[in-house]
Amino acid sequence: MKYFLNIVLFLFITISCVAQEDVQSKIKYYTEKVQNYLDKEKALSGYYSIDKDGIKMFASSKDKLANKVEFFVSWRLYDTFAEKTHIYSDKELINIYFQTSEFTLRPREYPDGVYTKPYDEPHPKLFGYRIAIDAGHIANDYEMGDLEKKYIKMNVDSARGIYDSLQIAEGMLTMATAQLLKEKLEAEGAQTFSTRVNGLNAFGISFDDWLTKYYATAVDSLYKLGRFTLKQKEWLLGPKALKRDKFREVFKDLELAKRAEIINKYNPDFTVIIHYNVDETNLEWNKPTTKNFNMTFVGGAFMKSDLATIEKRFDFFRLLITDDLEKSIQLSGAVVKQFENTLNVKTAKITDAKYLFKGCLPTTETGVYCRNLQLPRFIHSPIVYGETLYQDNLSECKLLNEESDKTKNKRVQQVADAYYKGIVDYIVTPSKK
Ligand SMILES: [Zn+2]
Structure with a gap:
């Protein structure tokens, strides 16, 4: 005994x-x-x-x-909590927590029924994966690109090697890249979800329609939430506020939040956010730069002022507890390697841009930086937030200026290809699943 x-x-x-x-x-x-x-x-x-x-x-x-x-x-309970963050919104998670004082969540089905993962061979490489694609910005034309200040215009300047005027709207490039990437991913069996389709923004309407239908209500709601003073509200609703002000002060953040909301509802395995970069020191972007880099962003790098609200503290908490950040770093590492290989453009070191060393933290993967941007903070899935090449680099600008249908642009096709190859590398490498 x-x-x-x-x-x-x-x-x-x-x-x-x-x-x-x-x-x-x-x-x-x-x-x-x-x-x-x-x-x-x-x-x-x-x-x-x-x-x-x-x-x-x-x-x-x-x-x-x-x-x-x-x-x-x-x-x-932390595994259970981490799992639930992929099903519930921040607001729901916070509410459930406050109602019950612990993370016991009611069961809910995935939005599109049964959730499947790749199992038997020979399925296509990406069979069963749910991938959200976000084409950065909203422009479908140069006028909107100019309005959202994501527009490059270089006039003829033979001394600088510009023999025809050049113009680019980043939103048109990201949209074309997203379309090409979607086709490639779906051809390999993935399901995809796009935040903007048919020339419309994430609200499913044009910016002009949004202004007519929702602008005044949006300003009023933000005022009631304490985001604007009475004076600001009156100015925004008055005749002095330009379309550009309305975009920057009201629409932009609301639309980004909408993107995150619809992505989270889709409940993706991971999210691809597509942007093209510029040289930050080349203000106005009306003359060329010699610089050219690729980089990717993931969530993190909160500053002291970034934890002022309960929602922001909850985002910090969620990023800490889930493994979304770790997976984002692996996915982004695979994609940024393909940017360099496919586009023949170098990966940025932390000293290559001011916002990198001032606002970011490096990760174990070269060219992958933690940065507290809205979408990486709001989205409840692993992400890659790509910033490929500098549009204001002279040779890039010339290449990107080609073709009015940007899906036919060779450089845009290469960028879509680089994202695709990086995603496949991430998925097929066993340690990186
Ligand atoms: Zn951008």
């Missing part, structure tokens, strides 16, 4: 040691994750704690001292 009790005691000690070791390794892993990827200025320790119980968030460092917890997930 004594012998038996000893065995039981031995097993108990062994199991609790293993459990303790497991908890210790989790504490170490998540502490390093915050330091490396989420806390850009090493100034956020007052907002979170990672200890033997689990991960806690606090609304302020004062609340942390008083142990007044805003969100908490235990080590026992």
Whole structure:
């Protein structure tokens, strides 16, 4: 009997040691994750704690001292929580948490019925994958490109090697890239979802229609939420506010939030966000630059002022607990390698742009940077946010200026190809699933 009790005691000690070791390794892993990827200025320790119980968030460092917890997930439940973030919106997750004080979520089906993953061969490479594609910006023509300030116009300047005037609207390039990528992904069995289709923005209407139907209501709602003062509201609704002001001050952020909302509803395996870059030092972009780089962004790199609201703290919490960030880094690493190989343009080092060393954190993958942009923060899936080549580089500008139907543009086709190859590399490499 004594012998038996000893065995039981031995097993108990062994199991609790293993459990303790497991908890210790989790504490170490998540502490390093915050330091490396989420806390850009090493100034956020007052907002979170990672200890033997689990991960806690606090609304302020004062609340942390008083142990007044805003969100908490235990080590026992954190896998369940991470899984649920792919089904529920931030608002739903926050509400459920406050209703029940713990993460016990009601069951809900995936939006499109049964969710399948690749299983038997010989399925096509991307069979069963759900991929969301977001074509950056909204322009379908140069006028809208100019209005959203994503437009390049270079006049004839033979001294600089420009013999015909050149013009590019980034929104037209991203849209064409998204269309070409969608065809490639679907040809290999993937299901895709696009945030903007048929020349319309994520609200499913044109910007002009949005102004007529929703602008005034949107300004009023934002005023009621405290985003605008009465004076700002009156100015925005008055005759002095230009279309460009209405776009920048009201529409832009609402439309980005809509993109994230419809992507999250689709519940993708991962999301591809497509942008083309410019040289930040080349203001106005009406003359060429000699610089040219590729890079990709993932979520993270929060600054101190970035945790001012409960929603933002929840986004930080969600990025910390789920493995979306780790998967985003792998996916983005695979894609940025293909940008360099396919486009023959170098991957940016952190010293190659001011916003990289000032606003980003490097990751284990070259050319993949944590940056607290809206979409990487809002989207509940792994992402790759691509910024390929500099449109204002002289040779790129000339290449991108070709063809009025940008799906026929050779350089755009190469960019779509690079995304596609990177995605396939990410999926077929066993360690990167
Ligand atoms: Zn862009």
